[in-house]
Amino acid sequence: MAATVALSVDVPETGEVHRPVQPGPVSFALTLSRADLAALLPEGAEAVVSRAALRVKVAQNGESAEVPWQLNAPSTPLPVDGDVALVHTGEVPYVTFGSAGDVDFSVGEFTVELRSATAAPEASAPALATVTCRFEEGESGHLATTHVTDVNEDEPSGSPVTPATPAGGTARAEDEDITVEPLAAEDEDPDYCPVDPPVGEMDASEAPQLPPGDPARVLENPKAPPSCANAAGLANVWKLNGAMIINDPADPALISVITAKRTVIRPTQAPGGYYFRIDSLANLKLPDADSTFLTFGFQPVTAKVSFENGPMTISTGTSGSGPDKIVFSTAYFQQSLRLHDVKVNGTPLDVGGNCRTAKPFKVVLNGGDAYKNVGVGGLLEGEVDIPPFTGCGTGGEDLNPLFTASLSGPGNRIFMNQASTCVPSNPTRSYCPPPPAVLPGTKPAT
Template sequence: MRVASVAGLALLAGLLSGGGSAADETTGPAGFAAACGAEDSDTGTVTAGVGVAVDVPATGEVGRPVQPGPVTLTVTLSRADLAELLPEGTEAFVSRAALKVEVAQNGDSAEASWELHAPSTPLPADGDVALVHSGDVPYVTLGSAGDVDFSVKELTIELRAATAEPEKTAPPLTTVMCRLKEGENGHLATTRVTDGAGTDPSGTSETPTTPKGGSGRATDKDIAVEPATAEGDEDPDYCPVEPPVGEVDASEAPQPPPGDPVSTFENPNPQASCANAAGLANVFKMDGAMIINDPADHPALVSVKTLTHVTSRPPDAAGGYYIRIDNLANLELPDADSTFLAFGFQPVTAKVSFENSPITISTGNVGTEAFSTAYFHQSLRLHDVEINGTPLDVGSNCRTSKPFKVVLNGGAAYVNVGVGGRLDGEVTIPPFTGCGTGGEDLNPLFTASISGPGNRVFMNQASTCIPTNPENSYCPPPPAEIPGEERAQ
């Protein structure tokens, strides 16, 4: 609520910028009419227009998460009706929305709560007011094949006047309940879930089972909405509270074209969040690749501070529109296991440790073209090396001679840091140093077999989770398919 309205609108522009989605189906916005009124109030109800736009996969598999999102919820009220719901003298306000969504399949149903937020919105003098909420939502896991319907059942909005120092002057809170008017079914989307072998769903539920990753709370149903842990599984990774540290460096992102000066907003209170990410790193000379941050082996979370800076310039006569949203991230990668055929015939296994500098993730638009860039420096260290099953002592400091630059680009495929997406690039690995013990110099061996240009890197980031939001503190897993179909080519 400290962020000025213009910055809030800039954030919204960043959330909506960029094209494409990992989802197979984009619905909406679905439009409904709702009757809304203040909770515990005798002032009656008012009519609101409700629009929901959400990306939903067209197909899914039994036991694997179906991830709706991102979600944009627009609630439109007349200025007069909205003013009745706000404290007298309100000039700007913030709002939070909770959509109750029914997830139904084969006669069973469960309820999902979609928590969404809107930036600070000024109260105009007249006309209609659109409250635009957005955010990420929990995934759903199904234990049986069959069509799954997502439908809006109810909407709760919390309105609060925006103040400069909300922690010192707590503004009054208004809770507004909205129910769909008669004749509105609230349907959003349908996902066809198969048994994983491509078999068409029969529409008849088999004996319910608790899917892996399901909550276990809906034991009488075959639908798990909340991303919790099934019995016997390890505890999931929840977003840590430690935010990333370091300085933003957006030098590798597209810069403003020549023209009018740009303005930069520095956010004094960026949101701390986390995300899962996984990928592949090719080693060109080895004609192979290794998995980075393996989802099956205790992956690390990316720690993110969102919207640290917003740099923008309004459109000019030549169409020189520009906006860039910078985010700061840290990622302490676990060791990666690698197996290659050195020189085309000798099997070599090793563990690779990574040292990363702070990561700057920038998204935005230059004119009508969306961009996304992640930029950082990285060093590699090799250890636990074996050649044809025989240990090779490389010492404790066998590493690249210097950090190397990593620049990953996603274009419009990486929507924004909140939604995530795919990024890829190419790196040049420096020569190795410090390899060998007892006077044996193994630097030339690793430099000859690994160092050089042409090494492709592919990363896929899942949507973020927020430690201060109980409804969104669980981090969704990265996409099931690790990017890099071009691996070792």
Template sequence: MRVASVAGLALLAGLLSGGGSAADESTGPAGFSASCGAEDGDAGTVTAAVGVSVDVPATGEAGRPVQPGPVTLTVTLSRADLAGLLPEGAEAFVSRASLKVMVAQNGDSAEASWELHAPSTLLPADGDVVLVHSGDVPYVTLGSAGDVDFSVKELKIELRSATAEPEKTTPPLTTMTCRLDEGEDGHLATTRVTDGPGTGPSGTPETFPTPAGGSGRAKDKDIAVEPTDAEDEADPDYCPVEPPVGEMDSSKAPQPSPGRPVNVIELPGAFMCANVLGLANVQKLNGAMVVNDPDHPALISVLSTKRISSREADDWEDPEGRGRYLRIDNLANIDLPDADSTFLTFGFQPVTAKVSFETGPMTISIGNIGYDLDAAFSTVYFKQSLRIHDVKVNGTPLDVGNNCRTVKPFEVVLNGGSAYTNVALGGRLDGEVTIPPFSGCGTGGEDLNPLFTAAISGPGNRIFMNQAPTCYPAFPESSYCPPAPAELPGTKPKS
């Protein structure tokens, strides 16, 4: 039995190729209870709920790699228990988990280490803290036929400050080991391995080297074909966009209550990118258009954790913690492609047009006020202008000129609530905008401004956006690289 190491990572390769083959066993999340304690042992042990979700092949061949994954690991602890393991003042952290998995067959066993990562997580005021780790994991090659069992043995979690400068090595906030409680067998999945062409008379497996720079996943090309020089040197640009520029404006996010000064820390930020997809309603036309063409989507570029504003409550004067405040600001840019729109103007006239978006710098603010979980917030703020062109009325072109646009940029404020808790994980954001009047519409002395203003401009225009999890190109093995596709809001069935 051999456990191979992963040389590289394509986290979403299995997900992007479709629903998987018939040989994939979607085990669903396996749940266990565990007891966790810090390495120094001073804080004692705390209770954690551990969930593991992984796709494992239901069958395999001796001598051929069996590839589990990708893996999602959730660890849930109470806020009070986790705070007891962290140094005072810890507000946000990233987590790295090492999950020890026992691989057993025919009385023999080997241990695989599944290294997984969770993005920046805020320490809430109360309730539970859920650390969501993900990643690709090593494949296993078996030398003989027989059922192979995968089971959790133990888990080690290392928490580091999310505000630490990435180029500096800083000690972890805490390192804790979690062991399954008595009565928990840790079983994840079983793979039935049969004799295959890769085994000789003695049952000894052939050697299938992992290509230099390859993924270590059980793809045909990784197993049987040595990579070309071009493949060896390939360094995919997961985020083919420039880092965002501009000034952040967090004025639309909830502000701290009057009181003691708020401590503000400016940071360089971590460059990331993600897919976003949305719908924009035009209230007067009783219709909507898709924002960011799903066939050729533009990526949003993000500098994560550019600024942290925080203030602790005064235990004596404010025992209920109303003065506590935490806000993490992130800077983002996106160059949206033109949107194709089709509406029945005034309820009867079919009109098609292209809409160009001129979008200013975005500020993504995430935080919490006081100790009330309901006071958590997520806000995206930017300014945007619209330009309309390539207009057809009932199939006949209407020349509106090259400068038919809103007279001024309008403000866009989107709120995520509980659906968007972290820029690295993304989520859904909703808002409502007022579209200004139009100017510059028409040619040859024809003034079409009143027509477009009457048909489009006004309040009550809803916007619905979904941001997929971010790719962190500096550390693709611990993020969603290449960037995951985003879902169109409202298309996912309700559970």
């Protein structure tokens, strides 16, 4: 039986000894012909759910270990003929290494269990059929290479490889001296993310869209777990030749995230070519920012800026293949600004309680391939056009022209650096509590 496989996962290019290396959310598509599926399933089957078990090998310095990746596909309708793509998604365990050196991630054989679409996902009923696949001779299962460094040479290196598995799972390396034990859950329900889960509708219109060709399959994941992350940034005001800190790392607010809430995929062999996109929903309630500028080049003005943000859609993915391959990452939301506590040369200026941009404006941030995925984070940047201001002034004084002339217009750059997400429900609970974010243009403290 012939099958086509499309596996998408982001693995960090670098890591540190004794620090988790977390592969990003995984999408694994197995495409079979309808005729082959018909031979495996009961007659009259109209839909199927499936579960994929991948045997992923991690190898470093002559040692290796196997980490199980368990992925699930929702109910997939079965057409009368043609090909059927079973798209499995999910999070996978992180891996921790005890010594420095390059680490190779590769996948060997994998197994897919086909189950009745009417059965509950957690049902213990036996699978209708099990498909075990291996690569053809000459095909490589190599996924990625991570370069692990030892930032503290005085620290004992420990065992060469210590991968972590989900609670209840055990992996054994090819070398019997390397074993992996289940993680112990010291705290069953840690309050690592003290923010409400994000709400609102996703809008991926600013991400690269599906090229002409066959339609893509859209998979909604209503059970995607909530998570959180730190993010810090800078916003330049072009007219004033200055900048202000967004979400000051000294007292940050958390981003609330639901990762991989929607997946859009079209197989490589489909007309129009390969397309894969993961959409995540986020809410970012920023604290007020303090800004100080020289208005018109000589007058010092200080103010607090309140950010009123709509739901954020973070889209990461790949379009095309070969030399035409595009790796993209975008974050898109609508934003309004409100000014208050304004002082001119130290003297308070009453601007009223509703001095704001006349309308919301688009914020589109792009990370290319520097922003790997929501789980790992990275740097995003973009440029916004600040609208005119309205509602500024009291007692009949119209201050709208002052702020419009000083602030409004195009060319205002935004740089936002997101740290890794903490997923409290993940048995490994890597990156919990959420690590701090590094302000763009600075280096982390050592």
